[in-house]
Amino acid sequence: MKKTMTLSRITALFIGLTAVPGVQAAEVSDKATALAQQTIIVDGHIDVPYRINDNWVDVTTATKDGDFDYPRAKEGGLTAPFMSVYVPASLDNSPASTQLANQLIDSVEAITARAPDKFAIARSVADVKEQFEQGLISLPMGMENGSPIQGDMDNLTHFYERGIRYITLTHSQSNHISDSSYDLRRQWKGLSPFGKKLITQMNNIGMLIDISHVSDDAFYQAVELSKAPVIASHSSLRAFTPDFERNMNDDMLKALAKNDGIIMINFGSGFVSKAAREWRAGLSQARNKYIKEHGDDEATLDAFDAQYRKENPYPYSSLSDVLDHIDHVADLIGVEHIGIGSDFDGVGDSLPVGLKDVSDYPNLIQGLLERGYSEKEIKGILSDNFLRVWSQVEDYAAEH
Template sequence: MKGFFPLKSCALAISTLLCAQAVAADVPTYAASEKAVKIAQETIIVDGHIDVPYRVKNAWVDVTKATEGGDFDYPRAVKGGLNVPFMSIYVPASLDNSPESTQLAHLLIDSVEAIVARAPDKFAIAKSPSDVKAQFEKGIISLPMGMENGSPLQGDLANLEAFHERGIRYITLAHSQSNHISDSSYDLRRQWNGLSPFGKTLVTEMNNIGIMLDISHVSDDAFYQVIELTKVPVIASHSSLRRFTPGFERNMNDEMVKALGDNGGVIMINFGSSFVTKEAGKWRTGLTQARKALIAAEGEDSPKLEDFEANYRKEVPYPYSTLDEVLDHIDHVVELVGIEHVGIGSDYDGVGDSLPIGLKDVASFPNLVQGLLDREYSRADIEKILSGNLLRVWTQVEEYASKH
């Protein structure tokens, strides 16, 4: 878990409660038609961000088989039609400027390679769009990789080359804290006022080597500096829209989305409820404030802290977003900059128990397709959202690098 969302250990304890709430609150239900299922099964579906590597680091499970917990495993991916989940090589911000950051990144890449080694009939590493397409034809799920947090580079371009060789195809420049590359949207310290000198050099080097620039998590200033410097389109691998979550800098505002569109890039919508609605964000703020108040009153050793979040949820139910609200984000991107600039970056296995009603795990993609059909998106446009837009950017990045 990355520190901003509920722990999955709470999920079982509150499952009965949530079911009762669903009945009481007339929570919407979603069912995919045969047409939606058919589209999901016949289309390449790229998800820009899934946190399986860090999940299995924290508590090992074999995702080549059905698992009881988490949001991703092979049977559910097959059911949902998900065949190109970008595996997130996530390194905590606390490890910046340390050899441990580089070591952890390599260990997490090892874990992705181990998944493939255990089930080569089910999974394969993908290092290019051509790999993705060839593996799709064989019925094999591709596992491309993106590095979440550029900390493992440690300011050394030799590390960039090494990670590219191992299959890293995008790098999220920062995570929850400012690092040696970029300021973070979560960090009030803006030590670089955008990108560091090395970060500015890195933009050019990533263009030249063929690694996509991911501007999720970075500050607004860093975003605009990337857009100014890059020679190819960039991505936001798992971000949503600030229009629906005012004040949440981690999401992109309308002007940024327009700049991304002008750049030719793609924003890949994050499913986490805090990314989708302001109500979920306010709930998280309320939880934090209540916890601080308890500590102030009873101290850090209060036994009430042990199950604080689960108990808080009983008193103040979590306001889950819905599939329809996720679709509102997609609609708004299309209205702003067109169908060519939106994709999917769910953050499955990364946002804990905060996923929307109707999109609870990777088996849910037919529900998303059905929602798009209900909003009168054509099949061609749905295919662009599911994979076409990201594959276009990836191809453009490859083509530029081949000439430099």
């Protein structure tokens, strides 16, 4: 199902409005600002809970660090950021993973309790829409790494009841549910026997299935087994980052479209730029060589890293790079399969120029306007596409 260029996009090409790679969008227009403020903006993945668990700050007010707080979210028009309940792979197969997940959910509940005039937990599409009308920022939650399920369907029910609405099946290592794209050990050759049962039960309970982080085999098995659309909550495209399995290739995108699912584009430079990935590989090689020759003393390693970065500046990606990923999906499978999954507060100091924090969504909207996307298409990317998928998952569960 290849997308045909809209008339507005063709016109943009002829009159020179399409952004040139490496060139930032023009000053944000009143139209882009209005779209940001008047449209629900869903971001599929923001790592606030783990950020404030590590170093607590009150995100209901302005904060000096990080990518998210209330004033910046309001400035950017963000209205439904999925709070990522991230559990590191180092806690897999231990009660500590379930404990941490509950603690991080507690932290999201604490945010809404401290500022009920600013935030509210969202458990459904209806909640998001109602809270938007009330002027509140919705905080739906997704679990990044299914480790806390511990092979027990009762835990799935428990976390659903606590407000979790998607589960990223695995993270950086293979777990009891699925193989990971980052883990060379493919113990399950896709999903585990429990993982396959979990897919069915997630469908039945109304839990979105998130295939970001999983291996290719696990992805294909998940979309084959799922009776409802799946999501990639924070992934980008392998067409621009060859050999980076964490991103999705074109065949996977086509399978995602057949499933009626959605890919939510990750903003991190390493996800959208080949140059950034090559820089990271170069640092790792140089660091390993230094350790071999000089040892791994922490202080000297820190000095080495600082000197390397000084001599080899990090090649930040651009807003244009992110837009290229959106264009590719739109042209390959249709704009209706695109969303936003920034990974704010999750990718450190690697965010693109022009998309540095949650105040910058108007820059993205401006870029989309300049590339000829219609208002309807932009609203789809900002939220309508994801809310459609979420509604389909809710509807399937209601029937089963």
